[in-house]
Amino acid sequence: MAKSAKKLKNPSKIEKQSLANKIKSLWMNLNSRRLAYLKRRPHRSFKRTRRRDYKRSLKLPGYIALTTTALKMIWANRWQYFGLMLIYIVLIIALSAMMTQDSYSQIKELVDETRDESFLNDIIALAVLFWNIVVGQITTVSSAPNSSQQIAVILLSLYAWLAIIWLTRVVMAGKRPRIRDSLYNSGSPVIALLLLVVVMMIQALPGAIALILYNAADQSGLLSQTVILMLAGGAMVSTVTLSLYWMTSTFFAMIIVTLPGMYPMEALRLAGDLVVGRRMRILLRLLWILLVILLIWVVVLVPTILLDSALKSAIPAIDWLPIVPVVALVLSIFSLVIFTVYIYIFYRKVVDDDSAPA
Numbered sequence: 432m433a434k435s436a437k438k439l440k441n442p443s444k445i446e447k448q449s450l451a452n453k454i455k456s457l458w459m460n461l462n463s464r465r466l467a468y469l470k471r472r473p474h475r476s477f478k479r480t481r482r483r484d485y486k487r488s489l490k491l492p493g494y495i496a497l498t499t500t501a502l503k504m505i506w507a508n509r510w511q512y513f514g515l516m517l518i519y520i521v522l523i524i525a526l527s528a529m530m531t532q533d534s535y536s537q538i539k540e541l542v543d544e545t546r547d548e549s550f551l552n553d554i555i556a557l558a559v560l561f562w563n564i565v566v567g568q569i570t571t572v573s574s575a576p577n578s579s580q581q582i583a584v585i586l587l588s589l590y591a592w593l594a595i596i597w598l599t600r601v602v603m604a605g606k607r608p609r610i611r612d613s614l615y616n617s618g619s620p621v622i623a624l625l626l627l628v629v630v631m632m633i634q635a636l637p638g639a640i641a642l643i644l645y646n647a648a649d650q651s652g653l654l655s656q657t658v659i660l661m662l663a664g665g666a667m668v669s670t671v672t673l674s675l676y677w678m679t680s681t682f683f684a685m686i687i688v689t690l691p692g693m694y695p696m697e698a699l700r701l702a703g704d705l706v707v708g709r710r711m712r713i714l715l716r717l718l719w720i721l722l723v724i725l726l727i728w729v730v731v732l733v734p735t736i737l738l739d740s741a742l743k744s745a746i747p748a749i750d751w752l753p754i755v756p757v758v759a760l761v762l763s764i765f766s767l768v769i770f771t772v773y774i775y776i777f778y779r780k781v782v783d784d785d786s787a788p789a
Contacts, residue, residue, distance in 0.1 A: 489709045490784050494719050497780070501773040508602050512772075514610045515598065516764045519591050528584045529760050530567050532753040538563045539740075561733060568759045589624050591764075593617040595771040596689050603779065623688045626695040631681045638674030641667045679714050680706045686778050705781060713781070720773045724766045731762060 491497065505512050523529055542560045597617035601608040645667040654660040684702035688695055706713050732755075739754045 489712055489781065491716075491777075491780050494716070497716070497777060498720065498723055498773065501769065501776050504599070504602060504776070505768060505772055508598075508607075511598055511602075511608060511610055511613070512595075512768055515591075515594055515613060516761070516768060518610070518614070519587065519764055520760060522587055523584070523760060523764075526580050526583055526587070528580065529753075530564070530756040532751060532756060534567065535564070535753070535755050536750075538567070557733065557736065560736060561729070564732065564736075564755065564759050565728060568763045586621070588767075589621050589628070590614075590618055591767060592685070592771060593621060593624065593689060595768055596686060596775055599772050599775045600689075603776075617689075620689050620693070623693070623695040623698070624685060627681060627685050627688060627698065630695075630699065631678055631685075634677040634681060635674050638671040641670035675714055675717075676710060679710050679717060682717065682774055683713075683778050683781075686775055709781070713777075716777055717774075720770060724769060727766070727769075728762055732758060 492500065539560060542556050542563070594613045594617045598608055598613040601613075645663055648654050648663055654663055680699065680702040682702075683705055684695070684698040687693060687701050688698040690698075735755055735758045742754075743750050743752075
């Protein structure tokens with residue numbers, strides 16, 4: 432009887448040992464992951480890292496040279512890139528996600544009402560009108576008539592990113608792809624890309640909150656004193672810079688996730704390993720291409736606004752013609768192409784420099 436009772440106790444003992452082994456295995460797995468992470472990321476929070484310890488090589492062409500490479504690639508394969516642009520322009524117009532002529536006319540009337548008759552005020556009014564058009568085109572998702580069309584515009588933007596990445600990868604491999612191949616073969620990682628966009632929105636949240644708080648304080652008159660203005664401005668700039676600092680690796684993750692069989696969290700990990708010790712230099716490159724795109728908008732859109740005003744003043748019958756909204760739409764799609772091609776070429780250059788983390 433004693434032996435049988437002992438046998439009855441054994442199963443619970445075995446279960447406890449099995450549970451203990453599982454906990455031990457889980458702990459060892461987590462600890463190995465932690466050690467691997469610390470090995471990949473040698474920098475420690477709240478501890479000083481000397482420059483000799485964090486310096487990591489990043490052999491790249493100059494700012495202008497890399498931008499020229501991207502523009503030359505687009506021009507050399509212009510039929511593919513411009514054909515892809517045309518498809519997405521038609522789809523956006525079909526979804527009614529383009530700025531309407533009525534919206535542009537209302538913005539222009541508001542700007543005209545607030546300006547005085549002087550050369551300086553004319554320049555300021557033109558700058559305000561230009562900026563409102565840019566913001567209106569960037570926030571084109573909210574201009575869609577209903578939520579289903581807004582979701583369609585978001586998905587369309589994700590598919591555009593994937594198609595341009597696929598096209599650029601094939602072009603850099605020395606092949607000559609077709610437009611339909613980029614549309615058919617590029618869309619599989621769209622869910623993973625959507626998750627990375629959500630991560631990027633979370634990373635951008637502190638900067639967005641800082642901008643909202645700064646604008647609210649400015650409108651309420653809290654920034655009337657110079658000291659408070661400097662402190663608030665410094666805090667706002669620091670928070671926005673921190674958000675951009677976090678987002679640098681996510682841009683690369685949005686390219687890495689297009690690789691076959693890649694998961695979004697794995698892409699984030701690989702992108703983080705890629706940019707460690709280089710993040711600020713990568714951030715400067717990203718800000719550079721955004722500045723180039725802004726200059727392209729200024730060079731193209733400002734003369735278009737002036738030409739539109741002159742034509743419609745001379746010929747009132749064409750007031751309905753959406754010249755500026757169409758040009759703004761073309762510029763937004765072209766900007767996406769330039770930005771994506773530049774980011775992909777930049778990513779490949781960083782990958783080619785396979786130095787270990789600092």
